[in-house]
Each structure stands twice: as structure tokens, then as C-alpha cells.
Amino acid sequence: MNFDFSDDQKALRNQSRRFLETACSMQRLRRILDNNEATYDRELWKSIAEQGWLGACIREEHGGLGLSHLELCVLSEELGRVLAPIPFASTVYLFAEALMLAGSEDQKLSYLPRIARGDLIGAVAGDDWIGSIIPLAQNRRTSFDNVGVTAQDCRLNGIKSAVIDGGIADAGIVLAREQDLLSLFIVNLNAKGVARKKVRTLDPTRDCAQWQFGEVLAERLGRPGQGSKILETVFDKAAVLIAFEQLGGADRCLEMAGLYAADRYAFGKPIGSFQAIKHKLVDVFVKNELARANCYFGAWALNTNAIQLPIAASAARVAASDAFWHASKENIQTHGGIGYTWESDCHLFYRRACLLSTAIASPEIWKERLVSHLEYQAEE
Amino acid sequence: MDFEDSEDEANYRAVVRTWLEANVPNDANGKHRRGVEGSESLRSARSWQARKASAGYACIHWPREWGGPAGTPIQSVIFHQEESKFVTPPNPFHIGLNMSVPTVLAFSDQKTRERFGFSAMNGDEIWCQLFSEPSGGSDLAAARTRVRKTQDGTGDWIINGQKVWTSFAHIADFGLILCRSNTDAPKHNGLTMFWVDLRSQGVEVRPIHEMNGSSTFNEVFFTDVRISDNQRLGPVDGGWKVAVQTLMNERLQSDSSGADWIDVLKMARRLPSIYGKSALQNPAVRQQLAQWYIQSEGLKHTRNRVITALSRGHTPGPENSIMKLVRASQMQDLSHAAIEIMGRFGVVDEAGGPEERSLFQDSLMWAPGLRIAGGTDEILRNIIAERVLRLPRDASHDKS
Numbered sequence: 050m051n052f053d054f055s056d057d058q059k060a061l062r063n064q065s066r067r068f069l070e071t072a073c074s075m076q077r078l079r080r081i082l083d084n085n086e087a088t089y090d091r092e093l094w095k096s097i098a099e100q101g102w103l104g105a106c107i108r109e110e111h112g113g114l115g116l117s118h119l120e121l122c123v124l125s126e127e128l129g130r131v132l133a134p135i136p137f138a139s140t141v142y143l144f145a146e147a148l149m150l151a152g153s154e155d156q157k158l159s160y161l162p163r164i165a166r167g168d169l170i171g172a173v174a175g176d177d178w179i180g181s182i183i184p185l186a187q188n189r190r191t192s193f194d195n196v197g198v199t200a201q202d203c204r205l206n207g208i209k210s211a212v213i214d215g216g217i218a219d220a221g222i223v224l225a226r227e228q229d230l231l232s233l234f235i236v237n238l239n240a241k242g243v244a245r246k247k248v249r250t251l252d253p254t255r256d257c258a259q260w261q262f263g264e265v266l267a268e269r270l271g272r273p274g275q276g277s278k279i280l281e282t283v284f285d286k287a288a289v290l291i292a293f294e295q296l297g298g299a300d301r302c303l304e305m306a307g308l309y310a311a312d313r314y315a316f317g318k319p320i321g322s323f324q325a326i327k328h329k330l331v332d333v334f335v336k337n338e339l340a341r342a343n344c345y346f347g348a349w350a351l352n353t354n355a356i357q358l359p360i361a362a363s364a365a366r367v368a369a370s371d372a373f374w375h376a377s378k379e380n381i382q383t384h385g386g387i388g389y390t391w392e393s394d395c396h397l398f399y400r401r402a403c404l405l406s407t408a409i410a411s412p413e414i415w416k417e418r419l420v421s422h423l424e425y426q427a428e429e
Numbered sequence: 430m431d432f433e434d435s436e437d438e439a440n441y442r443a444v445v446r447t448w449l450e451a452n453v454p455n456d457a458n459g460k461h462r463r464g465v466e467g468s469e470s471l472r473s474a475r476s477w478q479a480r481k482a483s484a485g486y487a488c489i490h491w492p493r494e495w496g497g498p499a500g501t502p503i504q505s506v507i508f509h510q511e512e513s514k515f516v517t518p519p520n521p522f523h524i525g526l527n528m529s530v531p532t533v534l535a536f537s538d539q540k541t542r543e544r545f546g547f548s549a550m551n552g553d554e555i556w557c558q559l560f561s562e563p564s565g566g567s568d569l570a571a572a573r574t575r576v577r578k579t580q581d582g583t584g585d586w587i588i589n590g591q592k593v594w595t596s597f598a599h600i601a602d603f604g605l606i607l608c609r610s611n612t613d614a615p616k617h618n619g620l621t622m623f624w625v626d627l628r629s630q631g632v633e634v635r636p637i638h639e640m641n642g643s644s645t646f647n648e649v650f651f652t653d654v655r656i657s658d659n660q661r662l663g664p665v666d667g668g669w670k671v672a673v674q675t676l677m678n679e680r681l682q683s684d685s686s687g688a689d690w691i692d693v694l695k696m697a698r699r700l701p702s703i704y705g706k707s708a709l710q711n712p713a714v715r716q717q718l719a720q721w722y723i724q725s726e727g728l729k730h731t732r733n734r735v736i737t738a739l740s741r742g743h744t745p746g747p748e749n750s751i752m753k754l755v756r757a758s759q760m761q762d763l764s765h766a767a768i769e770i771m772g773r774f775g776v777v778d779e780a781g782g783p784e785e786r787s788l789f790q791d792s793l794m795w796a797p798g799l800r801i802a803g804g805t806d807e808i809l810r811n812i813i814a815e816r817v818l819r820l821p822r823d824a825s826h827d828k829s
């Protein structure tokens with residue numbers, strides 16, 4: 050049995066944790082939070098590009114480091130711990146993965162090296178309403194009503210209304226309705242006919258925007274009609290990686306709450322000696338451990354491209370979304386009044402927990418995806 | 430990262446598998462029963478244990494000084510993984526072999542080790558653990574069962590008092606017993622540990638009828654039971670440390686019996702629900718199934734992480750501590766939900782009905798015990814909070 054990260058991967062974890070402690074402190078995060086104009090931490094983006102993180106899983110001939118997805122999982126967990134205010138998930142887990150999965154060699158050569166260098170931010174817009182786009186195992190129907198954008202002769206028209214990192218992205222991958230098919234297109238977001246509008250969200254430390262297309266000339270990604278099939282796999286992969294971010298955030302909440310509970314006195318005793326607090330934090334710990342185990346299985350499935358990936362990804366996403374939400378709310382509770390202030394960092398985790406659990410369809414939808422796969426598997 | 434055995438592990442597994450195929454008795458019916466019912470099932474339990482012992486598959490990681498095969502913890506895990514794929518006789522030995530006997534062997538001389546190690550490992554003698562008392566199980570250090578040194582120059586001790594909830598005492602030969610030796614000292618400093626022969630004069634075992642109808646635990650009364658000083662384990666008044674060490678003998682081969690998500694899924698697929706659909710099409714059932722699945726998978730892969738640590742020769746981290754806490758409540762909730770899916774037929778306790786029904790009913794009726802036995806949910810949370818999360822000690826932690 051070898052169900053753990055390797056020593057090298059653990060060394061990468063320690064090293065990136067040390068780096069992020071200063072490069073992505075809470076003070077830096079607050080600069081994004083408190084400045085309406087700033088949309089991401091450019092300096093951090095530049096320095097992780099220099100370290101190769103943006104191209105971690107991109108093959109060397111496409112300008113990346115050619116590492117495995119396990120290394121990327123390690124980095125995701127660390128970025129999640131510090132709530133990194135950068136478009137890492139959009140660019141790396143979604144945009145780059147979609148290109149690597151479905152792009153032509155020319156497209157890979159054109160986009161991937163720029164991503165790895167930190168010169169191109171990407172974002173992906175699938176459905177335009179609740180994440181009903183993810184087709185279910187047996188019932189491979191996708192509603193056309195939620196797509197928002199139509200395509201004809203590679204010209205796009207319509208709206209994608211809340212694209213995470215959409216305001217700072219240079220290029221977008223867009224799911225569009227092409228007659229009775231769903232297809233993917235790559236769009237230069239600075240091209241003529243693209244109008245972008247900032248969208249405010251509960252988490253101001255991450256960018257979000259509306260995209261409006263009027264006769265925008267786009268480039269096809271994958272074959273016509275393959276759109277939701279490609280996105281399904283991309284979302285499965287991203288679900289595992291985002292789950293590691295959620296896990297990192299959830300662990301950090303538990304650490305914050307534990308430290309505070311040991312220091313803060315009430316009724317002459319540290320509040321951490323009260324069982325109501327203790328048991329609450331143990332419940333957080335339990336959810337975090339269950340999430341960690343599911344994330345690890347997801348990492349294995351992602352890395353080996355196992356047929357269990359849809360099940361493993363769904364389980365990781367559901368467990369990690371639940372863990373992060375629970376940890377972030379109980380962290381505030383443990384802090385009492387100070388936890389409810391803008392000055393306290395607690396709410397930053399609470400906000401990010403909401404952003405991540407809704408980012409690529411909500412857990413409820415992933416639970417349904419999970420069970421329909423289990424049902425299918427049990428029949429065989 | 431993978432699930433592969435190392436070369437040594439794979440070889441060991443192959444040998445074990447071949448051995449099991451050739452040796453598992455084909456009349457075994459351990460199923461999901463916890464207890465040992467009747468002398469026939471005890472006889473088959475003993476003979477299976479002896480067969481394992483003679484092949485070096487009992488107490489695999491016990492050292493040679495204890496008469497064990499001195500295998501590695503990972504070999505022990507592999508054997509149990511493989512053994513659990515077969516239907517084997519019930520196992521009334523595990524409390525003794527995992528908890529009581531290691532303490533006896535660790536704290537006694539070579540002669541005592543030779544006397545007890547092999548016969549316990551071989552299933553000839555059964556050991557129980559006499560810790561809990563009517564006055565307290567969670568608060569173990571409050572034990573009142575009194576032990577006094579005789580004044581006749583023999584050095585012998587006399588025990589008076591009562592233990593309770595003692596699993597398998599009705600079929601046990603010996604027990605590990607925690608006694609109050611000093612009533613003046615603070616409670617943790619007035620305890621002494623002994624082993625005791627349950628056939629001694631003055632010991633009376635009375636089975637207790639459990640809420641699920643079976644009888645695996647007992648009351649044990651001690652009236653002027655005389656024992657010799659060489660039955661003492663650890664120093665006089667130093668029994669608390671010995672007790673803590675016993676409780677630390679964590680069991681890795683966690684119990685995989687009982688109802689799980691797959692049983693609910695399979696049954697829900699066949700049974701009708703509202704609007705003429707199957708219960709499995711009910712969104713509420715599906716959402717719950719997803720939740721139970723991530724719990725079971727979470728536990729399975731947590732166990733895989735623990736096994737990985739062992740395989741790499743490391744000590745496992747604290748993750749193991751969540752196992753029973755999660756599983757007991759999950760089993761309870763899931764079997765209850767399954768009963769409700771069956772409607773009033775879920776409570777009917779007759780032959781026939783959905784084939785999974787008796788499994789859910791057994792799990793439902795065992796789960797409350799599992800949430801209490803070996804440390805209640807609340808006590809486990811206290812322990813995790815203090816040992817793993819390093820929170821300050823419980824305000825109620827009295828040292829008096």
C-alpha cells in the first residue's frame with residue numbers, strides 16, 4: 050500500500066507553504082479585498098509563474114514542467130490554505146486542462162506556453178445558470194436553455210453572466226449552442242464585439258465578470274457537439290483540484306479556531322476546555338479527515354486517469370465542499386464577536402468556501418452525479 | 430501514490446491467500462453476528478484460532494518473547510484483509526488478544542509469558558477486560574473495586590467489588606482487572622492492575638441481557654477473591670498507567686461488518702416509493718446515499734493512509750482516531766433510514782421480506798452499543814480534542 054504523497058511531493062508542500070506564508074499573507078489578501086480596483090495579486094501571479102506552478106502539468110514541449118497531477122494537488126492545497134487571490138483554478142484547472150484534453154497541436158502550442166509563462170489568464174464559461182450542464186451517467190441530456198450563447202459559423206452571440214476570473218482573463222473557453230449541438234469555442238476576450246462588465250460576488254478576493262458577445266469571431270475547441278462531453282471531464286479533473294483548495298482552507302480554519310480556543314479565556318478557563326467548543330472542533334476535524342481521504346482518492350484517480358474518476362471526483366467535491374463550509378462557519382462561531390468583524394480573517398474563509406462550493410456546480414448536483422454513477426456501477 | 434503492495438507485501442499476500450483457501454473451514458457461519466452462540470460455535474472458533482496459530486497467522490506482530498511469530502504490523506493488516514474475504518467462525522478472542530493479553534505479557538516475567546502467551550494465541554484460553562464498573566465506565570480512574578494486601582505474610586491480595594459490561598466474561602478464563610488499592614491517594618494514584626483467574630473462589634459471572642436480545646456482556650462479582658502478588662501488573666498504585674497503555678493498543682483491523690451504503694442502494698432500487706417510483710429515485714434518498722458513500726469511502730481511504738504509514742515503517746498519524754466515531758453513527762442513521770424505506774415492513778421481524786432486512790435490523794440494534802463500547806462518542810471527542818487538536822484539558826477533569 051502506497052496511498053500517500055511521496056517524500057518529494059511532501060518536500061514540495063513544505064517549500065510552497067513557506068513561500069506562500071510571506072508571498073501570500075493575509076495582509077496581501079486584504080489589499081485585494083479593500084481595493085475595489087485590484088482584481089488579483091499580480092506580483093504573486095508573476096512569482097508563481099517564475100517557479101513554474103502555472104505550467105506544472107503542462108508538458109515540457111508546451112513550455113511546462115511536465116509534472117504529474119499529484120504535484121498540482123499539493124500546490125492546490127497550499128494555495129487553498131492562503132486563499133490565494135489569483136485566477137489559478139480558472140487558468141490551470143479549467144482553461145489549460147480543456148486545451149490539453151481537446152485542443153489541436155497548434156492550439157496547444159499557441160496557448161500553453163503563454164499560460165506557463167504567466168502571460169495568459171484563462172477562464173471557462175459552461176452553463177449560464179445553476180450547474181445543470183453536468184450530464185448524468187445514464188441520463189445524458191443537457192438542457193439547452195442554460196447555455197446563454199449561440200454560435201454560427203464560429204461567430205458567437207449572447208451572454209455568460211457570471212464567469213469567475215472573467216474580468217481579468219485574456220482568453221475564454223465558451224460553451225455555445227450550435228443549432229442542436231453544444232460546442233466549445235476559444236475566444237480572445239480583447240477582440241471586437243466582446244463587452245465585459247464586473248460582477249460583484251460574496252468573495253471580493255476573486256474576480257468575476259459578465260461576458261457579452263456580439264458577432265465575436267471565435268476558434269473552435271474540439272469537434273462540434275463535443276462541448277458538454279469535454280467539459281464533463283474537465284470539470285471532473287477540476288473538481289479534484291478545487292477540492293484540494295477547499296481542504297487547505299478547511300484545515301486552516303481548524304488551526305485558527307484551535308489556536309484561538311486555547312488562548313481565549315471565559316469564566317476563568319480557556320474556552321477550548323469547554324466541551325461545547327471541543328466537540329464542535331472535533332466535528333470539524335472529522336469532516337476534514339473524511340474530505341482528505343476522499344481528496345487523496347480523487348488525486349489517485351486524476352493522476353492515473355482511472356475509470357473511477359467521475360465517482361472519485363464527485364466524492365472529493367462533495368466531501369471537501371462540506372468540510373470547508375462547516376469549518377469556516379464554526380471558525381467564526383469559535384471566535385465570538387471578534388469573528389464577526391471585517392478585521393478578523395474568519396469571514397475571508399467563509400466567503401471563499403461559498404465561492405468554491407458553487408464554482409463548478411453545487412454539491413447537490415455532484416451528489417446526484419455520484420449516485421447515478423454508483424447506481425450504474427451496482428448494476429454491472 | 431497507488432494501492433499496490435510492495436514486493437514483500439505481495440508475496441506475503443499470495444502465501445496467505447493460498448493458505449486461507451486451503452484452510453478456512455467450510456462449515457463456518459460467523460456472518461454478521463458479534464457473539465458466540467452455543468458450544469458448537471465456540472468449538473469452531475477455537476479450532477480456527479488454533480489453526481491460524483500453528484501456521485503463524487495468529488497475533489502476527491507479537492514478538493518472539495511472547496511466543497508470537499514476530500511479523501510486522503503490515504503483515505497483520507494483510508492477513509486480516511484477506512481473512513475478511515472469507516466467512517470464518519466468530520471471534521471471541523479479539524478483546525483479549527488485542528487489549529488484555531499484550532498488557533499481561535508486557536508487564537510480567539518470562540515464566541508468566543510462557544504460561545499465558547501461547548494458550549491465549551491458540552484460543553485455548555479466553556481473556557476479558559474488567560475495567561468498567563457500575564459507578565463509572567467513562568471515568569475509569571474512579572474504579573471502586575477494592576484490593577487489599579493480606580496481613581498473613583503471603584503477600585497475597587484480596588479483591589472485593591463488582592465489574593460490569595464485561596464482554597465475553599461468561600466464556601472467559603482470565604481477565605485483566607483494574608482495582609482501587611489506595612483510597613487516600615488522588616484517584617489516578619490509587620489504582621493497581623492485576624490479572625485474575627475467573628474460576629477463582631469468590632468470582633461470579635452473571636450474563637446481562639442486551640437490548641438487541643443477545644448476551645455477550647456480563648456483570649462480574651468479586652467476593653474475597655484471593656490472588657497472589659505475582660498477578661500484579663506494574664507497581665502498586667501505578668495501575669493507571671497500565672490501563673492507559675492497554676487502551677492505547679489500538680486495533681487496526683477495524684470491524685467491517687454491518688450495513689453500509691451499498692446495501693441501502695441495492696434495496697432502494699427494488700422497493701417502491703412515492704409517485705410510483707423506486708425508493709432510489711427519491712431525491713432525498715439519493716442525497717443521503719451520497720453522504721453515506723463519502724463517509725464510507727473516507728474511512729476506507731483513511732485506513733489506507735494508516736496502512737501506508739505502517740508499510741513505510743512509520744507510526745500512523747491521528748487520523749485513525751475518527752474510525753469508530755464516524756462508523757457507529759453512520760451505521761445507526763443508515764439502518765434507520767433503510768427501515769423507514771421499507772415502511773412498516775421494516776420493523777417486521779419475521780422470515781421473508783427484503784433480503785437485506787435482517788442486516789439493517791441487526792445493525793440498527795447493535796449501533797447504540799457500538800457508540801458506547803470502547804469509549805463513548807463523547808469521550809472519543811474529548812480524547813481527539815485533547816490529544817490531536819491539543820486543546821486544553823476538560824474543565825471537568827478532576828484529579829481528586
Ligand SMILES: Cc1cc2nc3c(=O)[nH]c(=O)nc-3n(C[C@H](O)[C@H](O)[C@H](O)COP(=O)(O)OP(=O)(O)OC[C@H]3O[C@@H](n4cnc5c(N)ncnc54)[C@H](O)[C@@H]3O)c2cc1C
Pocket residue numbers: 324524557558559560561562563564565566567568593594595596597646798799801802803804805806807808811825
Ligand atoms: C457492547 C459493549 C461492550 C462492552 N465491553 C466492555 C468490556 O469488555 N470491558 C469493560 O471494561 N467495559 C466494557 N463496556 C463498557 C463501556 O466501556 C462503558 O459502557 C463506557 O465506557 C461508558 O461508561 P458508562 O456505561 O459507565 O457510561 P457513563 O460513563 O456513565 O456515561 C453516560 C453518558 O455520559 C457521557 N459522559 C460521561 N463522561 C463524560 C465526559 N467527561 N464528557 C462528556 N460526556 C460524558 C457518556 O458519553 C455517556 O453518554 C462495554 C460496553 C458496551 C456497550
